[in-house]
Amino acid sequence: MKECKIVSRKFEIPNSHTLEVSKAHGGYRTLVKMDEYSPLEIIEIIKESKLRGKGGGGAPAAGKWALMPQESDKPSFLAVNCDESEPGTFKDRQIISKDPHLLIEGILLTCYAIKAKHAYIYIRGEYKQFQDILQSAIDEAYEDGLLDHCDITIHRGAGAYICGEKSALLESMEGKRGHPRLKPKQKEPEWFFDNPTLVNNVETIASVPFIVENGADVYKSYGTEHSPGTLLFAMSGHINNPGVYEAEFGTPMMEYINHFGGGIKNNKKLKAVIPGGASTDVLTAKEAECATLDYETLRSMKSALGTGGMIVMDEDTCMVTALKNLLEFYHEESCGQCTPCREGTGWTDKLVGKILDKKGTKEDIEKLLEIADTMNGKTICVFAPAVATVIKSFVSKFRDEFEVAL
Numbered sequence: 001m002k003e004c005k006i007v008s009r010k011f012e013i014p015n016s017h018t019l020e021v022s023k024a025h026g027g028y029r030t031l032v033k034m035d036e037y038s039p040l041e042i043i044e045i046i047k048e049s050k051l052r053g054k055g056g057g058g059a060p061a062a063g064k065w066a067l068m069p070q071e072s073d074k075p076s077f078l079a080v081n082c083d084e085s086e087p088g089t090f091k092d093r094q095i096i097s098k099d100p101h102l103l104i105e106g107i108l109l110t111c112y113a114i115k116a117k118h119a120y121i122y123i124r125g126e127y128k129q130f131q132d133i134l135q136s137a138i139d140e141a142y143e144d145g146l147l148d149h150c151d152i153t154i155h156r157g158a159g160a161y162i163c164g165e166k167s168a169l170l171e172s173m174e175g176k177r178g179h180p181r182l183k184p185k186q187k188e189p190e191w192f193f194d195n196p197t198l199v200n201n202v203e204t205i206a207s208v209p210f211i212v213e214n215g216a217d218v219y220k221s222y223g224t225e226h227s228p229g230t231l232l233f234a235m236s237g238h239i240n241n242p243g244v245y246e247a248e249f250g251t252p253m254m255e256y257i258n259h260f261g262g263g264i265k266n267n268k269k270l271k272a273v274i275p276g277g278a279s280t281d282v283l284t285a286k287e288a289e290c291a292t293l294d295y296e297t298l299r300s301m302k303s304a305l306g307t308g309g310m311i312v313m314d315e316d317t318c319m320v321t322a323l324k325n326l327l328e329f330y331h332e333e334s335c336g337q338c339t340p341c342r343e344g345t346g347w348t349d350k351l352v353g354k355i356l357d358k359k360g361t362k363e364d365i366e367k368l369l370e371i372a373d374t375m376n377g378k379t380i381c382v383f384a385p386a387v388a389t390v391i392k393s394f395v396s397k398f399r400d401e402f403e404v405a406l
Contacts, residue, residue, distance in 0.1 A: 001247065001259050004222055004230045006210045007203060008246040011098045017133050019140040022101035028146065030105060030213040034112050037212075039070065042113035046208065048216035050228045055081055055164075055201025056277065056307045058227075058295045067189045068114040068198050077197040078111050078119040079173065079190070080205055083157060083164035085124055087278035087329060089309035091232035092202035094244045096123075097130045099206075100137035104152065106205035109212055111150045114198050118151045121202075122169050125159035161333035165381050166190055166199040168335070179337045180381035203232055223249035227294035227305075237312035238265045253291040257312060269315040272398075276306020278326050279386035281393035282319075303393070319398040320405045323391070324352045330387045341384035344375040348391060360406045368395055 010016040010025050022028070037045070047062035068076055080103070084092045095103055107119045123131050135154055141147050155173050157163050163172045167181035170192050189196040207229065211219045220228040227249035233256065234244045240262030247256055253273065257263070264270050270285040275293075281303035283291060291297060298305045313322065327349040336342040348371050354360045372388040379385070395402060 001251065001255065004246055004248045006219075006222070006230050006246065007095060007099075007102065007206050007232060008244075009099075010102070011094065016098050017100055017137060019101060019137065019144060022099065027101045028105050030209045031108060031146075033212050034109070039113045039115055042109065042212065045212060045216055046113070049211045049219045050216075050226075051204065051207060051211060051219070052227065052229075052295070053201055054203040054207070054231055054307075056086070056279075058305060061200065061204055064189075064198055064200070065110075065114055067187060068116075068196055069189075070115060072196065074195045075118070076114055076116040077192050077195055078107060078114065078116045079166075079170065079192065079197055079199045080107065080119060080121045080202055081164065081166065081169060081199055082121055082123040082127070082202045083161075083169060084127070084202075084307075085159075085161040085164050085333075086307050086309060087326070088236055088274060088311040089234055089277045089307040090236075091234050091244050091308065093127060093130045094232060095202050095206050096127075096134045100134045101141070102209060103134075103202060103206050104137060104141050104146070106208040107152060108146070108150055109208050110198070110200070110205055116198070117149070118153070120173060120192075121152065121154045122163070122173060123154055123156055124163075125157045128156075131156060160335070161329075162335040162381075162383065165383070168381070169199065170197065177335075179335050180383075182380060224294050224296070226296050231293070231305075231308045233260075233293065233308040233310060235261045235310045235312060237310075238268065238314035238317070239263065239312045240265055247293065249294040250297075251293045253288050253293055253310075256293060257288075257310070261312070264312065264314050266314075270312065271315045271317050272313045272319065272322075274309075274311040274313075276304050277309040278311070278329065279390065280304040280306040281389050282397060284397050318405075319394055319401045320352065320356055323394040324349070324356055326390060327352055327387075330383075334383065338379035338384065340375045340378045341387070344371050344384060345387055347371055348387075355402060355405050358406070362403065362406065364406075365395060365399070365402050 015021045051061040052058045163178040168178040172178040236242045245260040273288045331345040331349040334345045372391040375384040376388040
């Protein structure tokens, strides 16, 4: 496979998390570009690179940057999303623990482009050990004078999955309950205490230095036409070498699993793959053989690339139990703001539990699908619709297992 190390270039270097080692291997050298390019020119470079958000949605990054005002009486802010609570996803913690100075460098370039003087890194509450590494890197950057014109503050969450949603993240940062906000009628920035704010994922920001230093065309030389560049894909489950490995978009899924993951554990057969974190539709083994790791292909297969967190399941996996495991998580993590989500996650969790207890009926399987229809498209955020499609994919593709479990 093609060597593709853009974000992970320094991961295997000893003490790569320190400022000394980072600078010795090219860290912060792109900051001179701020003397060469205007803020709008930086945004144009990001636009030309076709960099897409790497936190799950895959929206063009420059589109969000361009919404930030270049002239305003209000201060602008950057909020870096390091909540990373999606089951099967553990890539951003690799960046903040192995190369935190790359993230800081990306923050400085981004803040320059959007004319922000303060950045916040919202980190999930369970990431205390990684937060300490990141804070040490920020302290080093302050001591070195790198943050003389831009402040960086870590805001630690309390462990709520929903705070990975950008508006819930900002509500939490404002000291409120982490509930997603209603969407505006037109495109506009996010708002932090009524000030324009850009919210981007850790890996998205960490990709900026490479693009600014090498140019949009070099970044686009990786990946596909519509999904350019690379992604830190995470693999877990029944594979020999679970972990995080960077690859270019468009890589065949099975080639990736076999090359980096070492194939299925104990030489068993593959049954299913969840391709982009728990909130993406499950793929059968046959579908996985045809899949490539890019947004367009997986969308055409009625799934999604999401965060790139692959959960691999072998032939012995009970798909009813697997769905129950996911629904327990969703039931626990629903913020409760919207009735279809609050009631639907709990109801479907109980129904699958009933099926596993050998007390279910065929009507319960149909009821699962009916509830999923009720949850889809009737809530403020995409939490419930994601749960709905996950339920439908499990039941439709592995219905025989649900019927056998009755």
